[in-house]
Structure formats: structure tokens, C-alpha cells
Amino acid sequence: METVVFLISAAVILSGALGVIFSKNPVHSALFMVQTLFGVAVLFILLEATFLAAIQVIVYAGAIVILFVFVITLLGVDRAEDLQVEPISGQRPLAVVLGASIFGIILTVLIAGVGGPTGVREANTSIGDANDNTRILGEALFSTKVFSVELTALLLTVAVVGAVVLSTRPTKPLISTLEEHQNDAVEDELEEKGGE
Amino acid sequence: MMIIASDPLLSSDIGFSVVAVMLLKVVLAFALLMISVLLVIWFERKVVADMHNRVGPSLAGPWGILQTLADGIKLFFKEDLLPARADRVVFRLAPYLSLVPAFLSFAIVPIGGDFTNGGDGTVSIFGHRTLLQVADPPVGILLFLALSSIAVYGVMLAGWSSGSKYPLLGSVRASAQMISYEAALGLSMATVFLSSGTLSTSGIVSGQATWNWNLVATGVIPFVIFVIAGTAELNRPPFDLVEAEQELVGGFHTEYSSIRFALFFLAEFMNMITMSAIAVTLFLGGPNGPILIKQISWVWPILWFFLKVMAFLFTFVWLRATLPRLRYDQLMDLGWKLLIPASLGWFLLIAALNIGEDRGWSTFLVVPIGLVILSLAALLLSGAIKKAKDSNLHAADLSEISEGMDQ
Numbered sequence: 006m007e008t009v010v011f012l013i014s015a016a017v018i019l020s021g022a023l024g025v026i027f028s029k030n031p032v033h034s035a036l037f038m039v040q041t042l043f044g045v046a047v048l049f050i051l052l053e054a055t056f057l058a059a060i061q062v063i064v065y066a067g068a069i070v071i072l073f074v075f076v077i078t079l080l081g082v083d084r085a086e087d088l089q090v091e092p093i094s095g096q097r098p099l100a101v102v103l104g105a106s107i108f109g110i111i112l113t114v115l116i117a118g119v120g121g122p123t124g125v126r127e128a129n130t131s132i133g134d135a136n137d138n139t140r141i142l143g144e145a146l147f148s149t150k151v152f153s154v155e156l157t158a159l160l161l162t163v164a165v166v167g168a169v170v171l172s173t174r175p176t177k178p179l180i181s182t183l184e185e186h187q188n189d190a191v192e193d194e195l196e197e198k199g200g201e
Numbered sequence: 202m203m204i205i206a207s208d209p210l211l212s213s214d215i216g217f218s219v220v221a222v223m224l225l226k227v228v229l230a231f232a233l234l235m236i237s238v239l240l241v242i243w244f245e246r247k248v249v250a251d252m253h254n255r256v257g258p259s260l261a262g263p264w265g266i267l268q269t270l271a272d273g274i275k276l277f278f279k280e281d282l283l284p285a286r287a288d289r290v291v292f293r294l295a296p297y298l299s300l301v302p303a304f305l306s307f308a309i310v311p312i313g314g315d316f317t318n319g320g321d322g323t324v325s326i327f328g329h330r331t332l333l334q335v336a337d338p339p340v341g342i343l344l345f346l347a348l349s350s351i352a353v354y355g356v357m358l359a360g361w362s363s364g365s366k367y368p369l370l371g372s373v374r375a376s377a378q379m380i381s382y383e384a385a386l387g388l389s390m391a392t393v394f395l396s397s398g399t400l401s402t403s404g405i406v407s408g409q410a411t412w413n414w415n416l417v418a419t420g421v422i423p424f425v426i427f428v429i430a431g432t433a434e435l436n437r438p439p440f441d442l443v444e445a446e447q448e449l450v451g452g453f454h455t456e457y458s459s460i461r462f463a464l465f466f467l468a469e470f471m472n473m474i475t476m477s478a479i480a481v482t483l484f485l486g487g488p489n490g491p492i493l494i495k496q497i498s499w500v501w502p503i504l505w506f507f508l509k510v511m512a513f514l515f516t517f518v519w520l521r522a523t524l525p526r527l528r529y530d531q532l533m534d535l536g537w538k539l540l541i542p543a544s545l546g547w548f549l550l551i552a553a554l555n556i557g558e559d560r561g562w563s564t565f566l567v568v569p570i571g572l573v574i575l576s577l578a579a580l581l582l583s584g585a586i587k588k589a590k591d592s593n594l595h596a597a598d599l600s601e602i603s604e605g606m607d608q
Contacts, residue, residue, distance in 0.1 A: 032291070032361060039354070059343035067350020068380065071357065075376055078361045078369065138339065139400060 010051050018044035035073045042066050056138040210331035222329050230335050234307055238470045242269040245470075245518045252522040273463060281459040286364030295362060296457070296464035299355030302348035303471035308335035309344055309402050310478040313488050313503035316410040324499055332403055333488075333503075341401040342394075345479055346387055349434065352472070353379045356436075356443070359465070360453035371452030374529070375436060375443040381536040382433040382440075388544035389423040389430065393483045395551050406487035416484040419551060424484045426544045428516075431476045433536065435469070437517055439524035440532060477513035478506075485509050538586055546575045 017040060024037030042065045049058035091097060146154050210219060243258065243266055250257025258265030283292065313333040314324055323330040338344055353376050360372020394400055396418045397408045409415055416424050433440040444452030454465045481487055490505030492498050527535070550571045557567040 030288075032288075032358075036291070036354075036358075055338065055340045056343070059340040059347050062347035063343065063350055067347065067353065067383070071350070071353055071376060071380060074354075074357055074361075075373070075380075078357070079373055 007051060010047065014044045014047040014051070017041075017047070031077045032074060035070055035077065038073075039066050039070050042070070054138060056142055210329050218327065219329065222326050222331060225326070226331070226335050230307060231304070233312075234304065234471060234474065237474055238467055239269045239273075240266070241470050241474060241514060242272075242466075244514065245521070248515065248518045249522045252519075276459055276463040279459040281461065282456070284364055284456045287456065288362040288364065291358050291362035292456075293461075295355050295359035296461045296468075297355075298358065299352055299468040300464050300471075302352040302355075303468040303475065306345045306348040307471070307475045307478065309337065309341060310334055310475070310482055311337075311403050311406050311487055312478070312506050313499065314403075315492065315498060315502055316407040316487075316489055317492065334402065337401055337403050339401055341399070341403075342390060342405070342479070342483070343400055345475075346383070346390070349379075349386075349472075350383060352468070355465075355468070356453050359457065363453075363456035365456055367450045368453050368455045371443050371449045371455070374449075375453055378436070378440065378443065378532060378536075379434055381533065382430045382540070385426055385430040385536060385540035385544050386434055388541065388548055389426040390483060392419045392423040392544070392548050392551050395419075395548070395555060402482055402487075406482055406489065409486040410489050412486075412489075414484065414486045414489075419484075420547070422547045423544060424480075426540050426547075427480060427484065430536075430540055431480060432517065432520065433532070435472050435476055435517075437473065438521040439526050441526060442529055442532060473514065473517055474510070477510045477517070480513055481506065481509040538582075542579070542582055546578060550575060 021037045021040035021042075021044060025034045025041065028034050028037060042061060046058040046061040049055070049061060210222060246268065247257045247265070258268035261267040261271045283289065311332060311334040323332055325331075356379070357372050357376040360368040360370075360375070363369070393405065393415050396415055397405045399405060399408070405415070409418075436443040443449075444454070449455070454462055457465060486509075488502035488506040490501060492501045494501075550568075553567055553571050554564065556562075557564060
């Protein structure tokens with residue numbers, strides 16, 4: 006039973022991932038990404054991590070990818086991209102080399118890792134009853150892992166502040182703006198006269 | 202799978218009869234939802250007509266009760282158009298992305314069962330004890346949040362794939378609105394989780410069995426926020442900018458016709474019923490209520506649940522008939538600058554109360570101190586908003602001056 010569910014969701018995840026890469030329309034890519042995230046959520050349920058499964062759908066599918074789609078449709082970049090031109094020369098061979106080496110590193114760690122896939126004890130043991138997921142996860146996050154949680158919160162706050170700073174236009178003081186405009190106006194007049 | 206394990210029906214060996222009972226529940230929930238959608242659409246038209254001093258639908262069946270059925274059959278026989286510039290696959294997919302979450306989220310609502318006097322809310326169907334809800338996953342109400350975030354895709358993609366400007370504008374508005382208000386909705390729900398100590402819907406309902414409804418336990422504010430945010434999440438008036446006819450023709454479903462349009466319509470009203478049911482479950486004790494005649498004790502919880510949901514549905518219709526539509530900036534201001542900070546602040550207050558109970562602090566001390574801190578934070582926030590508004594006005598003045606200079 007578990008094997009069947011795993012195989013089906015693996016197929017869903019992989020086909021979604023391939024779809025993200027191969028579809029030419031960015032909106033289709035985003036939709037395939039949702040498919041992949043759903044497959045991962047099913048895998049979480051299979052591992053009895055029901056809370057993570059729900060959060061996976063709420064946060065990734067419900068917030069992050071929807072923002073991708075939002076930006077894509079709002080900016081009007083939802084047309085098929087021309088993939089013949091290489092923006093940076095030598096980009097593609099480099100990407101292949103980098104991708105392969107990262108894959109190699111992950112594979113080496115997985116094979117050589119001590120005590121199971123990641124070597125971290127908590128990641129390899131059952132966290133208890135599926136009905137009690139939320140409580141156990143919350144206790145772990147806010148007791149033993151509280152430092153990393155706070156650091157992540159700080160990181161996110163910095164990101165938000167950065168986004169706000171970048172998105173606001175710098176307002177110049179009134180005087181200099183007026184002067185500039187007067188200069189512009191004089192220049193415009195000169196140009197017009199020159200044209201005549 | 203563990204995900205539906207808290208239902209006693211599934212804790213024993215799963216044989217043919219268990220599957221049959223499960224199927225029966227699914228079919229019953231489906232039929233119930235379909236019939237109530239038919240009746241709710243009629244109800245809304247009739248009530249709005251009364252409030253407008255009109256007659257409303259009156260020809261199909263007694264009091265026009267079959268009007269929705271007639272409309273549905275008419276929509277079936279209409280031509281199914283596919284715009285030339287549409288993205289064909291996504292255009293066909295979008296109505297289902299709206300409809301399926303609308304159906305599924307009703308599955309976690311307990312519509313009956315006696316939770317009073319230590320009852321676990323189960324009823325007997327063909328010798329099997331079971332909850333009167335299709336599924337009771339341990340993540341419970343989070344499933345509702347997940348599904349409502351999927352429903353945004355239906356609206357978003359419908360507008361985008363139509364290949365036309367009004368649907369696109371409508372869908373951009375819709376998704377921005379739904380994402381914004383989902384935060385306030387989730388935060389007001391989180392207060393309920395704090396006071397109930399569980400995410401499971403049956404657990405939340407059984408925690409409210411002795412008239413200690415979450416409405417009072419969480420202090421009314423989260424309930425108010427939930428209803429406002431829920432109305433916005435449903436895109437119902439006064440938050441129906443998504444399909445503001447005067448500006449956008451019909452909003453995201455302008456290009457849809459025939460049965461595909463009917464699916465959107467169905468999903469919209471189904472979401473209204475589900476949102477009412479969830480509000481009743483979270484804040485108003487679900488099916489809990491006094492059991493008046495012992496001989497037919499199973500009827501009373503269903504009756505109470507039905508009455509509470511009806512009250513909500515009437516309120517939604519009432520709002521539609523009385524309130525004018527908000528402007529877009531008012532909508533965003535209300536969501537981001539009022540509802541989200543208010544629900545977050547209230548959430549922190551309830552959390553402080555819970556900690557205070559654990560540590561044995563005096564409630565009479567925790568509440569005033571909490572309220573003082575909250576009002577200080579509110580002052581700070583409103584000061585910051587005022588400052589931002591002033592500097593925005595300043596910038597607008599500047600740009601107006603410079604435009605004047607250019608002319």
C-alpha cells in the first residue's frame with residue numbers, strides 16, 4: 006500500500022518537475038510546480054507528518070506560487086519565451102556542470118552519511134502520533150530549536166524591510182525639484198527655438 | 202492511512218460494510234450540498250427581492266422554489282463558447298479548480314451528533330458508530346485553509362486564461378483580495394485553536410459542548426474579524442469588487458458561458474454555505490444545543506446546526522442588500538491596516554492569558570497590562586500609517602507640481 010502511494014506521488018512529483026522546466030509558458034510552469042508541491046504533500050501524509058502536509062499546501066501552493074502567478078500575469082510576461090538566445094555566453098554548459106556537481110555532492114552525502122539519510126537524529130526518528138504532530142513540532146521549534154527560529158524570523162523581517170525600502174521612490178526636497186524643473190524648462194525652450 | 206483515524210468507524214478493521222457506510226456519508230454530503238445550493242440561490246433572490254420591495258422569482262414551482270433548477274437546465278442547453286485567444290487547457294481546468302475545493306471543504310464540517318454530557322458526537326449507522334462528518338483529519342481546519350487557498354487558483358486562472366482584459370483585471374483584484382484576507386482569516390482562526398487546544402473540527406465542537414462557545418471564550422473580536430474576512434474571502438458584497446459589473450462587465454468569469462459558468466456559480470454559493478458552516482463550527486458551538494425531546498435526540502443537533510447556518514446565510518444576503526461596495530483602497534486598508542494587526546494583537550492577548558493560567562498569574566493583572574500594551578502598539582501603528590499617508594500626499598503634491606511645470 007505504502008509503496009503504491011509512494012510510486013504514484015513520485016510519478017506526480019517528477020512529471021510536475023519536468024513540466025516546470027519544459028513548458029514554454031511561465032504560467033504553465035507555475036501550475037506544474039503546484040503539482041510537484043502537491044505530490045510532496047502526499048509524501049508528507051505518507052510519513053504521517055500531516056501538519057507539514059497541510060502547511061506545505063497552505064504556504065507553498067497557497068501563498069508563494071500564487072504570488073508567482075500574480076506577478077507573471079500582472080507584468081504581462083506570460084508569453085512563451087524565446088529559448089534560442091543565450092543571455093550570458095557559456096551559461097548553459099556552466100549550468101550543466103554546476104547542476105551535476107551539486108547532485109553529486111548530495112548523492113555522496115546521502116550514501117556516506119552516518120546514521121541514515123541526513124545524520125540528524127530527529128530527522129530520522131518518528132515524531133510520534135500523527136494526531137499530535139502540531140504539538141510536538143511546536144514544542145521542538147520553540148524549545149530546542151528556538152535560536153534558529155528567531156534567526157529565520159529576523160531574516161524574513163530584514164527581507165520585508167528591504168522590499169519596502171526598494172519599492173518606495175526616493176522623494177527629493179521641494180526646492181531642488183523646482184530648480185531642476187526650471188532648468189529643464191529652460192533647456193526645453195532652447196531646444197524648441199533651436200529646432201525652429 | 203492515519204489521516205482519518207479519529208473517526209471510530211475507521212479504527213476497527215476496514216471491511217465491506219465500513220466502506221459502504223463511508224460511501225453513504227460521501228453521497229449524502231454531496232446531495233445535501235447540491236440541494237442546499239439550489240435552495241440558497243432561491244433564498245437569496247427571494248430575500249433580496251423582499252428587501253427591495255419586489256416579488257422575486259415566483260413562476261417556477263410554488264413560491265418560485267424551482268427557479269434555480271430552471272436556470273440550471275437553461276444553462277445546460279446554452280452554447281459553450283471558447284474565446285479564440287483563450288489558453289484552452291487552463292480555460293477548461295479553471296472552473297474545476299473552483300468547484301472541487303468548494304465541495305471538499307464541506308467534508309470536515311460536523312453537521313450533527315450529540316456532544317453534550319460526555320458524548321463523543323457519534324451516531325449509529327447500520328451498527329457502525331461514526332461521526333456525522335465525512336472526514337475528521339488531525340489537521341482538521343487547516344485542510345479548509347489549504348483548500349480555500351487552492352480555490353484562489355480557480356479565480357486567478359479563469360481570468361488569465363480568458364485572454365481578455367476585463368477578466369484579467371477582475372482576477373488580479375480577486376487574487377489580491379483573497380490572499381490579503383486569508384491572513385486575517387487564518388489569524389482569527391488561530392485564536393480558536395489556542396482556546397480549544399486542537400485543530401480537529403470534532404474536537405473544537407466537543408470543546409464547546411456546555412454552552413462555553415468559542416464566541417465568548419475568545420472574546421467576540423476574532424469572531425467579528427472572521428465574519429468580515431470570510432465575507433471578503435467569498436467575494437460577496439460589500440467586497441465584490443471582483444465582479445463589479447459597472448467596471449468589469451462580470452469580472453473573472455466574463456468569458457465563461459453555459460455549464461462552465463454554472464460551475465463557477467455553484468462554487469460561489471457552495472463556498473458561502475461552507476464558510477457559514479465553518480463559522481458555526483469554530484465560534485457558535487457547531488451542532489451543540491439543548492436536546493428537548495429525548496426520543497428523537499439525534500434530530501436536535503442537526504436542527505440547531507441548520508438554524509445557526511441559516512442565520513449566517515441570511516446575514517450574508519442582508520449585507521448584499523444593504524451595504525454599498527467598498528473602494529479598492531478602502532478594501533486594502535481595512536484588510537492590512539486594521540484586520541490583520543487587530544487579529545494578531547488579540548491572538549497575542551489570548552496567548553498571554555493562556556500562559557498566565559499556566560504560570561498562575563492573576564487574570565485581573567494580565568488583561569489590563571495586555572490591553573495597555575496592545576493600545577500602545579495600536580497608537581504606534583496608527584501614527585506610522587498617518588506619517589506614511591502624509592509623506593505620500595507630499596509626494597503626490599510634488600508630482601502634481603512637476604506635471605504642471607511640464608505643461
